[in-house]
Amino acid sequence: MKYKTLYGVGVGPGAPDLLTLRAIRTLRRADVVVLPRSSPYGQSVAWEIVKSIVRKAPQQEHLFLTFPMSREPARHIDAWNLAFGKLGERIERGLSIAFATEGDPSLYSTFIYLQREAPLRWPGIKVEVVPGVSSIAAVPAVTGVPLADGLERIAIIPAGYGVDDLIDIFQRFDTTILMKIGSEMSNIFAALKETGLTDKAVYVSKATASQQRIVRDLRELTPERGDCFAMIIVSRKERTGVLAGDTPPEKVLDELSNGH
Amino acid sequence: MKYKTLYGVGVGPGAPDLLTLRAIRTLRRADVVVLPRSSPYGQSVAWEIVKSIVRKAPQQEHLFLTFPMSREPARHIDAWNLAFGKLGERIERGLSIAFATEGDPSLYSTFIYLQREAPLRWPGIKVEVVPGVSSIAAVPAVTGVPLADGLERIAIIPAGYGVDDLIDIFQRFDTTILMKIGSEMSNIFAALKETGLTDKAVYVSKATASQQRIVRDLRELTPERGDCFAMIIVSRKERTGVLAGDTPPEKVLDELSNGH
Numbered sequence: 001m002k003y004k005t006l007y008g009v010g011v012g013p014g015a016p017d018l019l020t021l022r023a024i025r026t027l028r029r030a031d032v033v034v035l036p037r038s039s040p041y042g043q044s045v046a047w048e049i050v051k052s053i054v055r056k057a058p059q060q061e062h063l064f065l066t067f068p069m070s071r072e073p074a075r076h077i078d079a080w081n082l083a084f085g086k087l088g089e090r091i092e093r094g095l096s097i098a099f100a101t102e103g104d105p106s107l108y109s110t111f112i113y114l115q116r117e118a119p120l121r122w123p124g125i126k127v128e129v130v131p132g133v134s135s136i137a138a139v140p141a142v143t144g145v146p147l148a149d150g151l152e153r154i155a156i157i158p159a160g161y162g163v164d165d166l167i168d169i170f171q172r173f174d175t176t177i178l179m180k181i182g183s184e185m186s187n188i189f190a191a192l193k194e195t196g197l198t199d200k201a202v203y204v205s206k207a208t209a210s211q212q213r214i215v216r217d218l219r220e221l222t223p224e225r226g227d228c229f230a231m232i233i234v235s236r237k238e239r240t241g242v243l244a245g246d247t248p249p250e251k252v253l254d255e256l257s258n259g260h
Numbered sequence: 261m262k263y264k265t266l267y268g269v270g271v272g273p274g275a276p277d278l279l280t281l282r283a284i285r286t287l288r289r290a291d292v293v294v295l296p297r298s299s300p301y302g303q304s305v306a307w308e309i310v311k312s313i314v315r316k317a318p319q320q321e322h323l324f325l326t327f328p329m330s331r332e333p334a335r336h337i338d339a340w341n342l343a344f345g346k347l348g349e350r351i352e353r354g355l356s357i358a359f360a361t362e363g364d365p366s367l368y369s370t371f372i373y374l375q376r377e378a379p380l381r382w383p384g385i386k387v388e389v390v391p392g393v394s395s396i397a398a399v400p401a402v403t404g405v406p407l408a409d410g411l412e413r414i415a416i417i418p419a420g421y422g423v424d425d426l427i428d429i430f431q432r433f434d435t436t437i438l439m440k441i442g443s444e445m446s447n448i449f450a451a452l453k454e455t456g457l458t459d460k461a462v463y464v465s466k467a468t469a470s471q472q473r474i475v476r477d478l479r480e481l482t483p484e485r486g487d488c489f490a491m492i493i494v495s496r497k498e499r500t501g502v503l504a505g506d507t508p509p510e511k512v513l514d515e516l517s518n519g520h
Contacts (some may be wrong), residue, residue: 010397012280020393021284022277104393106400112409129401131468133280133364137270137391140366144387148416149372155433156414173415208391 003125004031004096006118008105010132011049014209018133024053026130030098032061032090036110038228040066045229046100048209063090067110069228080113084121087114091122104134108158108179135231136177138207143214145202145235148175159184166191176234188232189218197234205230263385264291264356266378268365270392271309274469278393284313286390290358292321292350296370298488300326305489306360308469323350327370329488340373344381347374351382364394368418368439395491396437398467403474405462405495408435419444426451436494448492449478457494465490 007026012018027033033054037044044064054060065083068075090097101109106129118125136156140147148154152174157166159181169176170191178188192198203215206229215221218232267286272278287293293314297304304324314320325343328335350357361369366389378385396416400407408414412434417426419441429436430451438448452458463475466489475481478492 010393013391015282017282017285018280018391020272020278020280022275024281025277104397106397106406108409109406112406115404115406127404129404131273131278131393131397131401133270133391133393134397137364137366137394137397141389141391144375144389146366146369146372146375148418149368151418153418154414154416156408156416158408158411158413 002094003091003122004094005126005128006091006114006122007096007098007128007130008109008111008115009098009100009130010104010109010134011046011100011102012133013103013135013138013207014045014049014212016049016052018138018208019049019053020130020132022130023132027054027098027100028060029096030060031095032063032097034087034097034099035062035064036067036099036101037064038067038069040064045102045209049102050100061090083114084117088121091125101132102135103138104132105129106131107134107136135179135207135229139177139204139231139233142207142212143202143204143216143233145233145237147177147233147235159188167195170195170197170234174236174238178232178234180228181230181232182228185221192218192234197236200236201232201234203230203232207231262354263351263382264354265386265388266351266374266382267356267358267388267390268369268371268375269358269360269390270364270369270394271306271360271362272393272468273363273395273398274305274309274466274472276309276312278398278468279309279313280390280392282390283392287314287358287360289356290320291355292323292357294323294325294347294357294359296325296327296359296361298327298329300324305362305469309362310360321350343374344377348381351385361392362395363398364392365389366391367394367396395439395467395489399437399464399491399493402467402472403462403464403476403493405493405497407437407493407495419448427455430455430457430494434496434498438492438494440488441490441492442488445481452478452494457496460496461492461494463490463492467491 009023009026011023027050035044035047067079099111099114101111105111115127118127154175155169155173156177156179157169158179181188192201198218201218203218203221205213205227269283269286271283287310295304295307323346327339359371359374361371365371375387378387414435415429415433416437416439417429418439441448452461458478461478463478463481465473465487
């Protein structure tokens, strides 16, 4: 085998004790741990999560790569060219690489682009994903509102998708998870207001991390630019009520049995 | 505090090394570890995952509770009455309880009913969820197909929801995750055929567990009754192509920058 396996390692939503055993083992064994960050001057969220469990330099290299949040294509092209150069140099030398990603690597992560590109740049390289606790698991854990049970349906929508469509989604799904809400806060607020669902929505940023923020009444938020880790979860909870509420147990348990 | 905290602990999709540190600590500290199973004669999937890390009996009780998969409401009522009796007896004695759930406790788990009911039965009890790696994170890790990137949208649908609606969902979402497919296999196959998406679908059961099964060509499956851990993932992947394929890098990176 010419190249070592390239790992995408989900490091969980923020709390270091939500790392899995497999993630820890993979990060500790790697020659190089890659830590993405959005700015060369800013913190790497992944580093905050893994810094207490990785090996100390120089036994292991901790390679910070910058992937800017920008709408300028040129900045992304520059960033990826730089990243592929640095990664390629190490891959060609036969070093093992673990790319740390917040949450889970298969859900809107920077690693996905590398996962797709790696076999083209380094033919025969094995790419392996270590799944992690995603933010969509962390949010209900900290709010106490389950994502879905029984026959409830979920939509996961990266914001910036068009508000007309959002209204339709809100009406047709029991739970809507709005990711990467960034500059779309005011559009989301408008769609919630129009559907009468403002009271069914909760805003969560950095669930389980030390900077966790939960806002249960969206009226307390100005439609500021949401931080890039913020999510809004809309839970209609109109068809639940299993073992609770005023739905007759027979009906509820019938739904339950159909759903399970 | 009269009662100890009641924990719902996500034990991950199947591989024991996908347990988190928090799950392990919570399971080890509990007086009682609850292990759901679908039949008193069958295996508990949760037990298979945690048996190597929990304390040995009698230092810790391992309480198996049976929640049958049945369409008969009476069987569920009986099962829950029995479960609440056994749990209540231990909660009233001040024992700490960790209820182990496969995957993540907030996504279609048996624990959700207990989470809702507990504060009504034992006023003041604190209920805490330990999020876990869900099957929807495990499946893309084992198939190598990411769930979503950029502006892709995801629908999570418990099957048994109506085939007409399914066709619409397939057409409107980039990724559709069909959970709990049970007896709905032939309806799902029909909807896939009608939308021409059979080749974009993959069948996965027990991702990461030793009994993992992946079927990439659904024609190899008879529309048998799928096992209750099976999922079908439909990935259109028509709007991806970031850094790969024949989409011009500028267009792709523009999407990327809008999406991140």
